[in-house]
Amino acid sequence: MTKHIAFFKGTCLAVLLAGAAPVLAQEVNAVTFVQAVEPQGLDPTVSSPVAAGQVTWQNVFEGLVAINREGRVVPQLATAWTISDDGLIYTFTLRDDVTFQNGVPFDASTAKFTLERILGEDSTNGQKANYTAISKVEAVDAITLVLTLSSRNSDLLYWLGYPAAVMVEPSSADTNNTAPVGTGPFKVEEWRKGDRVIMSAWDGYWGEAPALESVTARFIKDPQAQAAALQAGQVDIIGNLDAPELFDQFTRNPAYDAVVGAGEMEIVAGMNNAKPPFDDPRVRQAMMLAVDRPSLIAAVSSGYGTAIGSHFSPASPFYEDLTELFPYDPERAKALLVEAGYPDGFSFEFKVPTRTYAQRSAEILQAFFSQIGVSADIQSSDFPATWIQDVFKDTNYDMTIVGHAEPLDIGIYARDNYYFNYDNAAFRSEMEKIAAATSETERETGYRKAQEILAEDLPALFLFSYPKLGVWKAGLEGVWENGPVPANDMTDVHWVE
């Protein structure tokens, strides 16, 4: 019942909003962006990294390196680095002209503190696993930092650019969650919990001063309410509008720029690979053949999004299109089911998290599956709380559907006790090869091979990559169009006449 009301409310608002007239009115050097989830604390190196990073990464906090809008690693507080031939020693040269917003200078010892804090025993950094290859951190002198690795890890540099590894300063580390102190161009003035974070340009910034004097992050959960706030002139940027059906009205309105960017989130229908019927790859392949991905995208996200055949999105530089391996072919699917010993089909538990994209997708998938004689018993699972416990942790499910938003996360299929219960020696060895890669080409080849293995074996149904639908007021430039990292980087944003 609630779901129907929510849907009704969405439709009504969408229809009515389409007629609304926008007005251009803004303070020239201020910008307000909106995001759905309010962070629990503002320090991306502690607990919930995603929402915190969306507010403070690049704006307030910076890393040794950064990830740019193309998804590539670029220098930031480190100007250069070398990697030893065996891939185990990383030597960074740091900037010598950087201070934190509380006046403490940044040097190799603060970098050492930051990394050791992430790796520490009582660390609550959710991305810790991506840094555990580091076995020793040394500050050789003020501008030289040396990392020694216990095993090769070609992704390490990327993760050093991620929000979870931004540089923090010892005396403010414990209070960064409420009063963040970074090295970035904006400093936090005020956090009105439940509503907004207000930032202003900081005049002690080492780099080029930003064009904006003031940046505000607003937290509005509901996409309809976000659209209303944009049209009422309360916010300037919706970095990621999570309601494709509301997007069209903005594409037709010259007062706004509406941009379809590539996002990092892959929507996949994960299966319990340890339990019949999905322990049989032929059954998994049959399920994939039953799905017409373009129709699914049309119905779930108004046609925005790209069909995927493996666990990489087009936003990744390593993406390979593998959708042709198992295209929509119900007859071939039925034949595979017969071969696997299910001539009359079967029924299974489909545990669907309470997210719009998941609920909509599940209903359409259910219809596709019924065409090959498979009956999906859809059960809603409260997300995140119940789903994490029941599906993710206890793996008490047959099939589920969820978006995976982290970049370079194909390695989850090699993890022990991950919710797919997937165990493939060939894939694991490919992941080890990637970690040990000494060149960028070797790394790229490895990631392509890994995608191909999964596309063939299908531990999950690879459905589509979710678009990053950005809407902002016309006259704003410098907003990120793609979303290689979940972020609202405002450092290059400016108004033009």
Next chain:
Amino acid sequence: MLLASLVIFLLIEAAPGDPAEIMLGTSAQPDTLAALRAELGLDRPLMVRYAHWLGGVMTGDLGQSYTYGVAVTELIAQRFTVTLPLTLMATMLAVTVSLPLGVMAAARPGKAGDGLATVFSQIGIAVPNFWIGLLLILGFAVKVRWFPPGGFPGLEAGFGAALGALVLPSIALAIPQAAVLTRVTRAAVIEVTNEDFVRTARAKGLSRRRALWRHTVPNALLPVVTMLGLQIPFLISGAVLVENVFSLPGIGTLAYQALSQRDLIVVQNVVLLFVAIVLVVNAGTDALYARLDPRLRGRR
């Protein structure tokens, strides 16, 4: 209250979902989770945590929010500056609309005024408040920009701005209340009008209007006040929905957000607070009875 606190605690603890896992996301490793659990005190046995919480509540220390990392008292106090004016405005609005409307309807049953009141109360009861809220946003915030579509500028932004942000939400919250109260007022006034003492008053030569205001309405107020008291829990639950629609940082959004993120300590305290409010309001309603009905005063 003690019983309520135990029930609340056990119910919330029994809900699936581990706060540490929700905070850290799905890529966290077991040792990181353990570290966070230890930091939040979640590694202690259930009853120890309950005793700790209860002891804190007694001394006014509600503990630290898991997610925000600040004192729960501070959070609740902050959010009350939104929810309290919102519910007060809604109640005042509901009363000022419903009483005259109900009396008017009852004064001439079956006439145009009565029809109007009936239609209003039917619609008000049938339409959920969050939907009214959405319509108000579209009408008065997006189409004509008289009021903001949501958010709360804070009392620092000035009294006018803060009040402006609460106008649409309090209307959305008030309409269902007013609808119920109109209906109750109408019924109560009609019932009292048929009583002997009103007929006597009319027989003594009082005009219809004087008899209505002098004798009928004061006597009809009792069920209205009862209903007003009974409506308070609905007002609170309505505030949860309306605050979410208008993205207002009030107690309702706090409760909703804390529940979905399993910030259990915040949920426990907010629910306990709701229980306390309902108890206080009930006691207040009883006290008001005594003032309105001299017979009850005599009995005490």
